[in-house]
Amino acid sequence: MRTSKFRGTGLRAAAALLAAGLGAALPGSVPGALAQGTPAQGTPAQGTPGAAPAAGNGANLERLQGFRTTGTSAEIETVPQDGRRADQLRRNLRRIRLPEGFRIELYAVVPDARHMAVGPSSGVVFVGTRKQRVWAVTDRDRDRVADEVKVFAPSVPFSIPNGVCFSADGVLYVAERNRVLAFPAAEFFYEGPDVAAETVVAQGQLIPPSEESFNHSARVCRIGPDNKLYVALGQPFNVPPPAKRELFDRHGIGGIVRMNRDGSEREVYARGIRNSVGMDFRPGTGELWFTDNQVDGMGDDRPPGEINRATRAGQNFGFPWYGGGTVRTAEYARETPPADAVPPVAEMAPHAADLGMVFYTGRMFPEAYRGAIFDAQHGSWNRTRAVGARVMVSFLNPDGSLRESRPFAEGWLDEENNEYMGRIADVAMLADGSLLVSDDSAGAIYRISYGERN
Numbered sequence: 001m002r003t004s005k006f007r008g009t010g011l012r013a014a015a016a017l018l019a020a021g022l023g024a025a026l027p028g029s030v031p032g033a034l035a036q037g038t039p040a041q042g043t044p045a046q047g048t049p050g051a052a053p054a055a056g057n058g059a060n061l062e063r064l065q066g067f068r069t070t071g072t073s074a075e076i077e078t079v080p081q082d083g084r085r086a087d088q089l090r091r092n093l094r095r096i097r098l099p100e101g102f103r104i105e106l107y108a109v110v111p112d113a114r115h116m117a118v119g120p121s122s123g124v125v126f127v128g129t130r131k132q133r134v135w136a137v138t139d140r141d142r143d144r145v146a147d148e149v150k151v152f153a154p155s156v157p158f159s160i161p162n163g164v165c166f167s168a169d170g171v172l173y174v175a176e177r178n179r180v181l182a183f184p185a186a187e188f189f190y191e192g193p194d195v196a197a198e199t200v201v202a203q204g205q206l207i208p209p210s211e212e213s214f215n216h217s218a219r220v221c222r223i224g225p226d227n228k229l230y231v232a233l234g235q236p237f238n239v240p241p242p243a244k245r246e247l248f249d250r251h252g253i254g255g256i257v258r259m260n261r262d263g264s265e266r267e268v269y270a271r272g273i274r275n276s277v278g279m280d281f282r283p284g285t286g287e288l289w290f291t292d293n294q295v296d297g298m299g300d301d302r303p304p305g306e307i308n309r310a311t312r313a314g315q316n317f318g319f320p321w322y323g324g325g326t327v328r329t330a331e332y333a334r335e336t337p338p339a340d341a342v343p344p345v346a347e348m349a350p351h352a353a354d355l356g357m358v359f360y361t362g363r364m365f366p367e368a369y370r371g372a373i374f375d376a377q378h379g380s381w382n383r384t385r386a387v388g389a390r391v392m393v394s395f396l397n398p399d400g401s402l403r404e405s406r407p408f409a410e411g412w413l414d415e416e417n418n419e420y421m422g423r424i425a426d427v428a429m430l431a432d433g434s435l436l437v438s439d440d441s442a443g444a445i446y447r448i449s450y451g452e453r454n
Contacts, residue, residue, distance in 0.1 A: 060155045061181075064197040072155040072193040079135075079149040081109055089444050092421050096411040098448065101366075104409060104437075107447040108137045108146035113438040115220055115277075115356055116428040116445070117164040117172060122187040123431055126152060126172055127438065127445070128164040130218050134174060136190045137445065144434065144447060153183065153195045162218035162277075163231065167261065175219035175231050178212055179203040180263065200229070200263040207233060207253055216275040220356070223261070225286050232256045234275030238296050239320050239331045254319065256290065256310070270310050272317035272341060278356040278375060278426070287311050287400070291354040291375055292344070294324030300383045303327035305348035307357070307373065309400060315342050324350070346402045351380035352388035356426030362433025365450050371396065374408065374435060376424040389413040389420050391427060391437055391448075409437065409448060 060070045080086075089106050096104050112129040119126065125137040125146075136152040139145060163175030172186035180201040189195040206219075216234030224230055235254035237244070248254050252268035256276065259266040270288070279290035292306040303324025308317055321337035323329040325347045328337075348354050357375035372395050379388035390410035395403045412422035423441035430436060435448040 060157070061197055061199065064155065064194060065199070067196065070155040070194055074193055076154055076193055077151045079109055079111065081146060081149065085109060089442060092412075092442070093446065095421070096409055097407075098409050102409075102448055102450050103452060104446050104448045105145070107139075107144070107436060107445045108149050109443060110135050110137060110149050110438070110445050111443040112440050113425065113443060113445050114162050114218065114440050115164055115426045116436055116438055117166045118428055118430060118436075119172075119187040120166055120168060120170055124187055124190060125428070125436065125445070126164045126166075126186065126190075128162045128174065130160050130162055130440070132158050132161070134158060134161045134164065144430070144432070144449070146445070152186070152190050153197070154193050156181070156195075156197065160217050160219075163220040165221040165223060167223045167227075171261070173200065173221050173223070173229060173261075175221040176206075177217040177219065178206045178209065180206060180221070180229070180231065182261070200261070201259075206231070207251055208247070211236065211247070211251075211253060218277055220277055220279060222279055222281065222288075224258070224281055224288065227261065228258050229261050229263075230256055230258050230269065230279065230288065232273070232276040232279060232290065234273075234277065234293075239323070239329050241331075256288070258313070267313070269313050270315055270317065272315075272319045272321075272338070273308075274319045276308075278354065280358050280373075282309075282359055282400070283361055283371065285400075289345075289357065289359075289373065291348075291357050292317070292319075292324075293353050293355075294319075294350075295327075295329055296351070296382050298323060298327070299350075300385070301350050304344075304350050305352055305354045306344035307346040307348065307354065307375065307394060307402075308342065309345045310342075316340060317342050317344075345396075345400065346394055346405050348392070348405070349377070349387050351383050353378035353380060354392070355424075356428075356438070358427050358429060360429065360435075362429050362435075364433030365435075368395070369393070374427045376427050376437065378425055378440075379413065379420055379423050386413055386415075386418050386420065389423055391424060391435075412439070 063070050113127050115128045117126045127135040134152040137146045138148045140147045160177040161174045165173050172183040174181045182198040182200050184196050213236035215236045221231045233253045255271040255273050256269045258269040275293045276290045288310040290308050294303045316338045318341035321332045355376045355378045360369050360372050372393050375392050377388035377390050389412040391408045393408040394405040397403050422439040425440045426438045428436045437446045
């Protein structure tokens with residue numbers, strides 16, 4: 001692969017130059033390349049994606065790294081935000097139960113909506129999926145309802161781009177099944193089909209290609225207070241065979257890896273994790289907290305799900321010796337677990353599938369919620385009676401121990417019919433302190449606010 005223009009300047013400098021419209025000042029940049037593909041703010045054309053660009057999907061990323069056009073159609077696929085589907089989603093929300101003073105509304109119709117990253121300067125919400133698309137969700141008039149949902153970076157072929165996260169200086173990272181890309185000034189370029197891009201971890205180098213799987217391949221990412229990139233790597237098995245242990249341990253599969261933002265100096269930060277699909281840093285502590293989905297096939301009521309706390313690099317969280325909490329797996333029952341295995345801070349409902357999580361730092365909600373954890377329970381697939389499909393809130397003591405965990409928003413599970421009306425995947429916070437909730441089953445993002453009136 002050719003050397004990217006960003007390598008010589010660094011992602012942070014590149015983002016600053018690009019956002020200022022000074023791309024031509026970068027050494028060796030292509031004159032005029034940044035002027036195309038960034039139409040003025042307004043209502044873009046709706047329709048389906050155009051024909052495949054002449055450069056071909058395999059070459060598009062290299063062209064974007066060189067600030068060159070790809071020939072992708074300027075017509076970007078958009079999602080209607082009104083009509084029968086949106087009306088039904090609003091009706092479904094009437095059944096959602098919240099604490100007194102809170103309200104929930106439809107924020108956007110977003111197919112397959114999973115993890116979300118809110119742009120630090122524009123408030124545009126970038127949304128990952130377990131398919132091939134990343135969406136850009138824009139509230140142009142700031143009425144806290146999205147006006148436009150369209151495909152982000154249509155010239156880039158994605159593979160399970162579930163994990164999206166922003167750095168404080170405005171670089172969007174997308175963690176795929178086996179690649180990590182960065183998009184400096186994503187908030188500036190998302191209006192057009194071509195976006196400035198950088199390869200952080202090349203295709204086939206996040207995990208060995210031999211270990212690529214359709215299972216547990218939805219990655220998540222965060223930028224830590226140390227300005228490093230953290231990526232969770234779920235392992236593909238229910239319980240992995242011992243023969244895989246050395247390989248997985250070496251690459252951080254079934255763990256969390258940490259690296260510089262350009263992909264260098266990669267290390268395994270945490271091990272003993274089955275499949276984490278949500279993490280956040282506790283404000284003021286530098287501690288990485290994460291959810292973990294636990295072993296299936298052990299009955300309706302065990303093992304519990306987990307919320308974990310990593311206080312330093314190198315800790316082991318007990319899987320596969322423990323299937324969840326202190327419940328041992330049958331496959332490793334005869335082995336002695338690591339003596340230093342770290343137990344979870346919170347044991348969650350068995351098989352509820354806790355996914356995305358966020359520490360609440362906003363000012364809109366009552367003071368009691370400041371510093372609490374909101375997490376998304378996706379819902380069970382292998383219980384006799386379904387459980388989950390709700391937003392949980394967990395309150396912590398000052399020392400980080402759990403004080404209480406309880407449902408915050410629930411009602412997407414029709415318990416009478418044992419049927420899901422939605423499956424909650426992630427939570428994120430807008431600048432005003434309201435909470436966004438994604439639903440990958442209904443294909444929507446909801447907004448929870450406090451104290452607002454019609």
